[in-house]
Amino acid sequence: MDIRTATDADLDDVLAVEREAFGEEDEAELVRALLDDPSAMPILSLLAFQGKRAVGHILFTRVRLQAHPQLSLAILAPLAVVPDVQNQGIGGKLIAHGLNLLTASGVDLVFVLGHPGYYPRHGFAPAGKLGLQAPYPIPEKDADAWMVQALRPGVIGSVSGTVLCADALDKPEYWRE
Ligand SMILES: CC(C)(COP(=O)(O)OP(=O)(O)OC[C@H]1O[C@@H](n2cnc3c(N)ncnc32)[C@H](O)[C@@H]1OP(=O)(O)O)[C@@H](O)C(=O)NCCC(=O)NCCS
Numbered sequence: 484m485d486i487r488t489a490t491d492a493d494l495d496d497v498l499a500v501e502r503e504a505f506g507e508e509d510e511a512e513l514v515r516a517l518l519d520d521p522s523a524m525p526i527l528s529l530l531a532f533q534g535k536r537a538v539g540h541i542l543f544t545r546v547r548l549q550a551h552p553q554l555s556l557a558i559l560a561p562l563a564v565v566p567d568v569q570n571q572g573i574g575g576k577l578i579a580h581g582l583n584l585l586t587a588s589g590v591d592l593v594f595v596l597g598h599p600g601y602y603p604r605h606g607f608a609p610a611g612k613l614g615l616q617a618p619y620p621i622p623e624k625d626a627d628a629w630m631v632q633a634l635r636p637g638v639i640g641s642v643s644g645t646v647l648c649a650d651a652l653d654k655p656e657y658w659r660e
Contacts, residue, residue, distance in 0.1 A: 484531055484532065484533055484538075484573060484576065485531070485532045486529055486530070486531050486532075486539075486576065486577060486580045487529070487530060487532070488527070488528065488529060488530075489528040489529060489530045489540070493530055493537070494515075494518070496530060496537035496540075497514060497528065497530060497537070497540050498511040498514065498515060499537065500530070500537050500538065500539060500540040500563050500564075500565055501514050501540060501561065501563045503563075503565045503566065504540075504563030504564055504565055504566065505561070505563060510561045510563065513560075513561065513651065513652070513657070514540075514542055514561065516651035517542060517544050517649060517651045517652065518542075519651075520544075520649050520650055520651040522545070522649045522650045522651075523544035523545055523649035523650075523651060523652070524544075524545060525545055525588075526542065526543065526544050526545070527541075527542070527543040527557070527581055527584055527585060528540070528541075528542050528543075529541050529542075529577055529580060529581055529584075531564075531573050531576065531577055533568065538564060538565050538568045538573060539562075539563065539564040539565070539568075539573040539574065539577050540561075540562075540563050540577075541559065541561075541562045541563075541574075541577040541578065541581050542559070542560060542561060542562075543557040543558065543559050543581055543585060543593065544557065544558055544560070544648075544649050544652065545557060545558075545649060546558045546594060546618075546646050546647060546648045546649070547646070547647045548615075548642060548644045548645075548646060548647070549644055549645065549647060550642075550644050551642045551644065554591045554592065554638065554642065555588075555589050555590045555591050556590065556591060556592050556593070556594070556646070557585055557590050557592075557593045557594070558593070558594045558595065558596075558646070558648060558652070559578070559581070559593060559594070559595040559597075560595065560596065560597075560652065560657075562574055562577060562578065562597070564577075574601075575604070575605060578602075578605045579605065582605075582606070582632070582634065585634055586634045586635075589635075590634050590635075591633070591634060591635045591638045592615075592631055592632065592633055592634065592635075592638055592639070593607075593631065593632050593634060594610060594615070594617075594629070594630065594631050594646060595607055595630050595631075595632075596617065596621070596628055596629050596630075596657075596658065597628060597630070598628070599627040599628050599630070602630050603630070605632075606632045607630035607631065607632045608630055608631065608632070609626065609627045609629065609630055609631075610629050610630055610631035611626050611629055612626075613631060613639055613640070613643075614640075614642075614643030614644070615631055615639075615642075615643060615644070615646060616629075616644070616645040616646065617629045617645075617646060617658055618645065618646055618647060618648045618652070618653060618658060619655050619658035620658075621658065622659070625659075
């Protein structure tokens with residue numbers, strides 16, 4: 484399996500992976516909107532290939548903490564692996580590869596709203612109890628789905644506030660886990 488940065492020429496592959504993984508159009512539409520959204524930049528878009536076939540995609544986009552403009556923050560959304568190759572470690576490798584690249588580019592924190600049984604295996608922990616709130620309130624029963632990971636030591640605990648996301652992600656329907 485190879486992982487590489489997705490370029491404009493890969494857009495069809497990116498959208499096809501999203502559609503196949505989620506079995507609907509919504510996530511592909513979100514990815515298309517984020518790739519076109521200046522407020523989401525910088526982005527990191529990675530594709531995983533088995534041979535010539537694109538089988539996985541991960542997207543990180545920029546978020547901010549209002550009172551801490553000096554911080555470099557990202558959010559992981561979405562992550563997609565096509566059904567016939569799930570549970571082979573591809574999702575985990577996409578996360579790890581993305582986090583390595585983000586660390587090298589100086590990102591401080593990475594957020595995700597996702598399965599609380601999955602992302603903690605890859606270093607994420609519930610963010611709300613650390614003082615870092617999602618752009619829209621997450622229902623109490625799903626509080627653990629809003630997670631964060633520090634790529635630079637010492638940031639968590641020294642800052643707090645509500646995360647501001649890109650315009651394309653700034654819709655209440657994206658924040659119901
Ligand atoms: C979630 C997803 C990205 C995981 O990718 P993957 O390549 O299959 O995952 P990995 O091979 O790295 O990890 C597999 C492990 O994660 C677990 N896992 C997968 N999805 C999970 C979930 N939703 N909740 C908890 N655990 C999950 C598997 O049971 C497996 O556990 P095991 O190692 O104990 O057998 C993939 O299943 C997918 O694209 N699903 C549909 C889209 C989706 O839900 N995306 C995530 C949005 S937050």
